[in-house]
Amino acid sequence: MPQSSLTTWLKKPAIITEPGPTNDNATNDNIAADSSAVNALNTSTPPDLLPCDHKGNVQTTVDATEKRSTPVARTSALPQPGRNLPPNVEIRACAPADLTALKRLNSVLLPIPYPDSFYREIIADPVTNNMTLLALWHDDPSKIGKAKGRLVGAIRCRLLPGTSITPGKPTSAPNSASGKTELLYLSSLALLSPYRGYGIASHLLRTLITRAVDVYGITSIGAHVWEANEEGLEWYRKRGFKVVEKELRYYRRLDPSTGVVVQRDVKVSDFLVG
Structure with missing residues (x-):
C-alpha cells in the first residue's frame, strides 16, 4: 500500500505468474480510529507465487496441470501512479455486491473486526x-471488465x-479552496x-492520495498501526x-493495546508515474 521507498517498489517482475486459487474473499471500541491497516503486509517480494489457501498461506504442492496466465496489455480509467501493475490486476470502486467478499x-x-x-x-x-478501492486478480487479463x-x-x-489524527492536536491554517485542511x-x-511484491498495495494508496489531493485538497496522510505489528510499522x-x-x-x-500514530505530508513522489 503506497507510502514510498521507490527503489523497492519500482522493480517490475521479469515474469508475471499467476497466484494459485484463493477465496474471494475494526469493532474497535472507538471506530473513529479504525485502522490496524497492513497487519499482514510483507515488504519483501516472494520469489514465486504459489497456490494458497483462503487465509493466504502458501501451499507446498503445485498441481502439474495448473494453468498460467499470459500477460495481456490493458488500460484503466483510474490514474496509474507509481510502478506498473501486472496486467492481471483490476483496480475499481466497491459495489454492493462486493461487500461480502470485502x-x-x-x-x-x-x-480486529x-x-x-x-x-x-x-x-x-x-x-x-x-x-x-478494490484490487481484483483475473487469471485471464482479457476478462477484465x-x-x-x-x-x-x-x-x-x-x-x-x-x-492531526489525534483529537486536540494543533492543525495547520485552512487552505483557501475548502476553508479547512483535510487529512487522508x-x-x-x-x-x-x-x-504481495507487485506494488498492488502501494498502488491502491497512491491512487487514493492523488484523488484526495485533486478532489478534497488533502495535505497529509495518516493511520493507526498496532504496536505489535512490526511489519506494518516498517512498511x-x-x-x-x-x-x-x-x-x-x-x-x-x-x-498489547497501544496504537501507534504514523503520519506524513503529501509529497511529489505521490504523483510520479513510472
Missing part, C-alpha cells in the same frame, strides 16, 4: 465510496479535518500474501511515515 478479506487479514456500519457506509456515503475476478486486496480511507486517514488496508517507515504519537489502550481488544 468482509471476508478483512476478517482474514486484520486483527469491523461492524456492519463500516461496510454500509462505503455504499451509502459518496465520499467514503470515492475513498475506497467482463468477469468478476478474485478479490485480493482493498483499501478504505476517510477524510479528517485538520492535519487509512481506515483499513489489506492484501492477500501471495499477491510505513519505508514510505516516509513518521511515528507522531502512541495511544495507550487504543486497541482495547488486543494485547
